[in-house]
Amino acid sequence: MTDTPRSIVRRTPWPDTVSRAVGTPLQPSVVYASESPDQLDAQYEGGQGYTYAREGHPNATVLAQKIDGLEGATAGIITGSGMAAISAGLIGALKAGDHVVAADQLYGRSLRLLTQDLPRLGIVADFADPTDIKAFSAAIRPQTRLILIEVVSNPTLRVADLEGIARVAKERGILLMVDNTFTTPRGLRPFEYGADIVVHSVTKILAGHSDVTLGYIAARDETLREAIRQAVVTWGMTPSPFDCWLAERGLYSFELRYDRAEQNAAALADHLASLSGVKQVLYPTHPDHPDHNRAGILLNGRGGHMVSFELHGGRAAANALTRAAPNIAFAPTLGDIGTTLSHPASSSHRALSEGERANLGISEGFFRISVGIEDIDLLKEEFEAAIKAAENV
Template sequence: MTIKPKITPIYQTSVFKFDDLNELEQYFGEPGSRYLYSRNGNPNSDELADKVNELEGGAGAIATGSGMAAIFAAIAALCQAGDHVLCAADIYGGSSALLNAELSRMGIVVTYVPFEQLYDLAQFVQPTTRLLLAETISNPLLRVADLRRLAAECHVHGLKLVVDNTFASPVITRPLALGADIVLHSVTKYISGHSDVTAGVVVAADAEVAARLKQIGVFYGLTLSPMESWLAVRGLKTLRIRMREHSYNALVVAQFLAAHPRVRQVNYPGLETHPQHALALEQGAGQFGGMLSFLLEDDAEVVNGFMRRSQRFPFAPSLAGVDSSLSYPLGTSHRSLTVEQQAALGITVGLVRLSVGIEPVEELLADLAQALS
């Protein structure tokens, strides 16, 4: 009986069988022809990597156990001890914590570049500088990087551009097509989309870098499990339609908040008042994603009151699920920054980040209205 499943089965196995030594030699002689051990590769993790690679237009990709593992793999593929890394100052706090606390112990030095100086890197570049790490849409202030311009500036100085595309997803922006060298995602977020997977993926524009990523994934044991890979692929199938709904709802919510008397500022690229609105419109093909942040009064009790009253935006320090949620950057994602760094970035007591889901938007507006009342 021939079995032809429409959906790839879950290959929940740590090891694969060989009939004889000839098959073992085939594994080593013809890369990709067989599987040996799931740390080295598994049909499910390969399927996820291949599908994201196709969406991003890359030369090869790996799936990792988390978004943090993806960031580590991307930097490790391009750097060694003694190298210097540039990083956009306005970036996910976990990324800066990894650079500061761990990669520094491996002899990799980091310099942070203010957003306003990203396109003039000469003063930051050293002989050992290898790359710039930036985000398509920054977390949590929703600033939009001009990736084409940024890639050109990096390449003038012989640097690689590594882009965290988590907030945008490949539906909105494809960084490799704009000149980036590596693009990465926390698959936990939009790609999976249902708050039930922890995973990452890294895509390279160059085949040699992709091979190096594969090597790092195997040696460091970063490979994603079969079950998580299968769930992420299932989520990926609805990414395009989910991003459309996330973007629509977030724009309506941002417009509502911008007009509310208790809200001091709204950060969302879809608003015409956003400093990079025109760039986001062009680079994002008319969609702006489901993430936004806004400022309440800089009073912890005001923020606490809002959180307690809200029923449709539970306080959950992650993002991009089909269900809406809120987060508090000062106390979660950017907690490890110094007070001076937090202040310089504008991450204050009153800053709240919303991940707008795909629920009926009228229900979200009604909940925000009563929570802000």
């Protein structure tokens, strides 16, 4: 019996090669070795190299740089989820006593963060209609430090008066933070309109395959950017190298996927509007959308890949619809390469009371569709059959 070589526990250096990998290598290492304390000091003080994965790793850097290019940003940061990105932005920018004005139509967890979690840290928020600049301006206080909006709201697809809100924020010295997950940089780049902070749930259409959980945040100001980075590191909002690697691979097809999904969404919205079982359809380019004119200007005539609609019936009709569409994933997500269907009353906005949901236009018959890249005729057939089943309840 031979002894195990003593060197077996020593790390093997990465092979040198005159060629380079076409695909990005996956680097799962948690820690990185330096040659001396002086070098480690230089790394921390100069921000060069990697030390510990919670503070950054190569796969996160590569992914951030790619999204930076899409958003026209500098030194964006990848986080463990979209909510981590939003949380890091708020924690990094705000302190006890600060006030936030937020859009009254936001993702459900964003609403919870602002109404239940941040108040425990001494940060309070008021909510206003982002499509009404007068109402939004009236909500601002002397203590208001930050405004948070989604360009296109989740799930009712209202289009914020981004230009008006950005103008007011600049005039009053208030930070503007924009969640650009729905719109994506393919539809709009918020920094070009005066945003100070831009966030994404990379989990969604940027990665596009429902197999990663990641977020992204970028800030215009370097000091603010560093404060956000410190929040990410301290609060442990670390992204997985494997998820970053998968998301980067997904990004290569992002523009192709987005354009095809958007084309499908416009056609599906038209079809849904023609069906007798549908009470209303919400899609930004539709003439009957309440923000149609603003959407045409702000989004350059692009409607995006999201469609919302409401059935005439309530929960019974909603149950019948999902059961009659087994090949359309009924799941609380969006941005997958395939079409998914979400019911806000039982998922993203379930924490709100029935009255609060009604004020937002979310009934038991309200659905949000994240349209994928399938054959459009197949999608029309499947939704038509499902809606007919809901009518018969």
